[in-house]
Amino acid sequence: MARQEIYGIIGNPVKHSLSPVIHNFLFEKYKINANYHLFEIQKHQLQKAIEGIRILGIKGVNVTAPFKGEVIPYLDEIRIEAKTIGAVNTILNVRGKLIGYNTDIYGIRKTIKDKVKFSAQARKIAVLGAGGAAKACIFTLLKYKPKKILIFNRNLEKAQGITKKFSRRSNDTGITVHNLQDLQKLLTMKKLDLIINATSGNNSLIKDTLTEILEMSRNGIKIFDLKYYSIQQNKVFSNKSNFIDGTYMLVAQALESFYIWTKIKPEFNEVLGLVTNYIKRGRYA
Numbered sequence: 001m002a003r004q005e006i007y008g009i010i011g012n013p014v015k016h017s018l019s020p021v022i023h024n025f026l027f028e029k030y031k032i033n034a035n036y037h038l039f040e041i042q043k044h045q046l047q048k049a050i051e052g053i054r055i056l057g058i059k060g061v062n063v064t065a066p067f068k069g070e071v072i073p074y075l076d077e078i079r080i081e082a083k084t085i086g087a088v089n090t091i092l093n094v095r096g097k098l099i100g101y102n103t104d105i106y107g108i109r110k111t112i113k114d115k116v117k118f119s120a121q122a123r124k125i126a127v128l129g130a131g132g133a134a135k136a137c138i139f140t141l142l143k144y145k146p147k148k149i150l151i152f153n154r155n156l157e158k159a160q161g162i163t164k165k166f167s168r169r170s171n172d173t174g175i176t177v178h179n180l181q182d183l184q185k186l187l188t189m190k191k192l193d194l195i196i197n198a199t200s201g202n203n204s205l206i207k208d209t210l211t212e213i214l215e216m217s218r219n220g221i222k223i224f225d226l227k228y229y230s231i232q233q234n235k236v237f238s239n240k241s242n243f244i245d246g247t248y249m250l251v252a253q254a255l256e257s258f259y260i261w262t263k264i265k266p267e268f269n270e271v272l273g274l275v276t277n278y279i280k281r282g283r284y285a
Contacts, residue, residue: 006056007261008037010049010071011064015040018228019062021278022254026266034059043070050074054096060261061091062254065200068132075100085139086165087132090257101260104136107253112140115244116194116222124191126150128180128206129198130159133226137196138166138175145172154180183209187216197225214240229279251275 009019015038023036039061041049046067051074053061063071068087072078075091078100082088088100123146127137130153138149149170153159159177166175178185183205186192195213197206210223214237221242228246237243251272259265 002033005032005034005059006037007034007060008039008058009062009064010039010041010046011067012040012042014038014064016229017064018250018275018278019254022251022271022275023258025271025274026258026264029266030262030264032262041067043067046070047074050091050098053091053093054098057093059093060257062257063089063091065131065133072100074098081105081139085132085135087135089132089136089253090260092260101257102136103253103256103260104133104249105140106256107249107251108137108140110252111224111244111246111249112144115248116224123193124148124150124189125194125196126152126186126189126192127196127198128152128183129200130155130162131198131200133200134196134198135162135165137198137226138162139169142166142169142173148174148176150176150178152178152180152183180205187212192221195221195223197223197227211237214243228275247275247279248272 007023009017017038020036020038027034027036039049050071052058068089071088072086075088075098077097078088079102082100082102085102085105087102087104090101090103092099092101125141125146125148127134127149130151134151141149151159151162156177156179163175163177186195186209195210197210199206210225213221214223222244223242224244226246226249228250237245251268255266255268255271
């Protein structure tokens with residue numbers, strides 16, 4: 001009997017991840033002898049974990065917070081988009097050679113195209129966070145050439161690092177940095193078109209501010225929260241058509257990872273239905 005291939009996700013925490021639901025479903029559907037696991041590690045274990053992928057012959061892994069940037073020095077090759085962003089969320093193991101990709105950009109791009117449905121030219125966008133997901137968001141948004149991107153983050157130095165990273169790509173876009181404690185200025189800001197929450201934790205200030213914006217029913221503002229269980233945690237979110245949670249993005253980026261590993265392109269709506277039903281049953285955490 002052939003050896004079962006191993007895939008998984010590394011991060012901290014990972015217990016909430018729906019990636020095993022998606023990938024194990026696809027392995028079964030396409031009759032691939034493989035299993036997808038959760039690997040929750042500490043920061044000091046990262047290098048050994050990456051070496052473990054190589055030594056144990058783990059075929060591929062996803063990478064989530066807080067390791068999307070930290071994992072880069074331990075890989076053998078970084079694909080150009082992941083290198084530009086400075087974040088990896090997918091690793092392919094080719095006979096011991098570890099190659100880093102970023103599939104978040106595919107999920108963000110598809111969500112903006114299919115769900116947000118707007119042309120960003122001459123528009124103003126707020127991005128909350130400055131980690132790997134936020135970098136992928138800004139990288140994607142700059143291709144639309146919006147008028148302004150406002151980054152809100154607790155660590156201003158980290159946010160300012162993003163403006164430096166993308167300075168050559170942002171000639172037509174003004175990028176400004178703001179303290180997360182000043183988030184409520186969004187309540188009075190005029191002509192704000194889109195807010196993207198790319199933070200990984202559960203910050204009460206962010207939740208309260210986004211809830212207030214939605215309750216104000218300000219026309220034209222859309223909120224895209226990369227968390228895929230936000231609607232389950234906030235009834236205001238679930239009742240607003242201008243709120244998009246991260247379910248759509250989750251599926252899109254996962255299917256791109258699956259393609260990198262297997263060269264198979266699954267049917268998007270089938271997997272979206274699977275994940276949506278799973279979340280509705282309250283089994284997402």
